Amino acid sequence: MKNNIVLILVCFLGLQNANSQTYLQGDNVITLNGAATCDQLPQTKRLTIDQAFTKLKEINPDPIEKSSKEMVGEFWLIDNMLVNIVTRKITSENKKVDLYDRQKAYAPEILYRKGTQPDRTRANDYFSEIKSVNNFDVLVDYYKTRSFDKNFLIQDKKGKFKVMGTIYVKKQDATKAHALINTILNKLSFK
Numbered sequence: 679m680k681n682n683i684v685l686i687l688v689c690f691l692g693l694q695n696a697n698s699q700t701y702l703q704g705d706n707v708i709t710l711n712g713a714a715t716c717d718q719l720p721q722t723k724r725l726t727i728d729q730a731f732t733k734l735k736e737i738n739p740d741p742i743e744k745s746s747k748e749m750v751g752e753f754w755l756i757d758n759m760l761v762n763i764v765t766r767k768i769t770s771e772n773k774k775v776d777l778y779d780r781q782k783a784y785a786p787e788i789l790y791r792k793g794t795q796p797d798r799t800r801a802n803d804y805f806s807e808i809k810s811v812n813n814f815d816v817l818v819d820y821y822k823t824r825s826f827d828k829n830f831l832i833q834d835k836k837g838k839f840k841v842m843g844t845i846y847v848k849k850q851d852a853t854k855a856h857a858l859i860n861t862i863l864n865k866l867s868f869k
Contacts, residue, residue, distance in 0.1 A: 679854075683741075685741060686823045688808070689817060699726055700726060700727045700728075700732055701724060701727070701752060701753075702751070702752050703726075703727060703747075703749065703750060703751075704750035704751055704764060706765055706766050706767070706772060707750060707751055707752075707765065707766060708765050708766065708767065709751045709752065709765065710752060710763050710765045710841065712765065713765050713767075713775055713834075713838070713839040713841070713868060713869060714765075714834075714839070714841070714866050714867060714868045714869060715866070715867050715869070716761070716862060716865050716866040717865050718756070718858075718861050718862050718865045718866075718869070719754050719756070719761065719763065719856055719862065720754075720821070723754045723755055723756055724752065724753070724754050725753040725754060725755055725760075726753075727746045727749050727750055728746045729753070729754035729755075730746070730749060730760060730762070730851070731743065731745065731746035731749055731795065733755060733846075734749075734755075734760055734846055737760060737763045737826055737846045737847060738826040738846065738850060741826075743857055745815065749762075750762075750764055750765075751763050751764035751842075752765075756858060757854070757858065759845050759846065759854065759858055760845070760846040760847075760849070761843065761844075761845050761846075761858070761862070762843065762844040762845075762846065763841060763842075763843050764841070764842040764843075765839060765840075765841045766840055767838065767839055768833070768838055768839060768840055769780070772840075774837055774840065775831060775833065775840065777808050777816075777817040777833070778808065779815055780831065781806055781808060781819065784806070784819055785801075785804065785806060786800035786801050786803075786804050787800075787801075788800075788801050790837075800821075800824070802860055803821050803822050803823055803824050804819070804821055805818070805819065805820055805821075805822055805856070806818070806819040807819075810835075811863045811864065811866075812863075812866065812867050812868075813831050813834060813835050813836070813867060813868050814833060814834045814835055814866070815832070815833055815835065815867060816830055816831065816832045816833075816863055818830045818856075818863075820852070820855075822852045823849055823850075823852060824849070825849070826846055826847065826848070827844045827845065827846050827847075828844065828845045828847065828852065828855040828856065828859060829842070829843065829844050830842075830843045830844075830859055830862075830863070832863070832866070834868040838868070839868060841866075843859070843862065845858055845859060
């Protein structure tokens with residue numbers, strides 16, 4: 679009986695430790711280095727899922743994710759910014775995204791009230807662009823001051839992979855996050 683309890687405790691602690699060393703999670707998610715290379719995201723800056731969740735809570739005290747188990751992809755800490763990358767193969771179930779349709783769908787609505795000037799507050803705070811870099815197309819979009827996350831969606835021109843990226847940063851550091859996005863885009867190359 680005593681040996682069984684010890685064995686159960688060892689297994690439980692092993693599972694706890696294994697979870698704390700997890701670097702990648704999510705359905706059909708593959709490592710970024712399985713699809714592309716990017717010197718800006720080195721192994722030495724990589725975080726475990728648990729470390730990433732702790733950093734996310736420092737940046738945004740009330741994140742959408744309520745535990746590390748809800749986080750998807752891989753994480754790096756670059757210049758005190760949390761970088762989240764979710765890489766997937768493009769398949770019949772995980773289709774290529776029309777970046778122009780996505781851009782239109784995410785753009786904020788301009789509010790009109792009869793007899794007043796249109797309210798452009800949200801629209802003026804929103805940044806969005808589609809561009810081609812290296813061997814891929816990318817949509818970069820985010821609110822400059824209203825959110826903790828700055829997003830980009832990359833699809834290689836061969837139609838094999840897509841990479842969803844998010845940089846979590848304090849709201850006042852939006853410019854710094856935008857510069858990091860551009861650095862990542864310029865250093866990323868699909869295999």
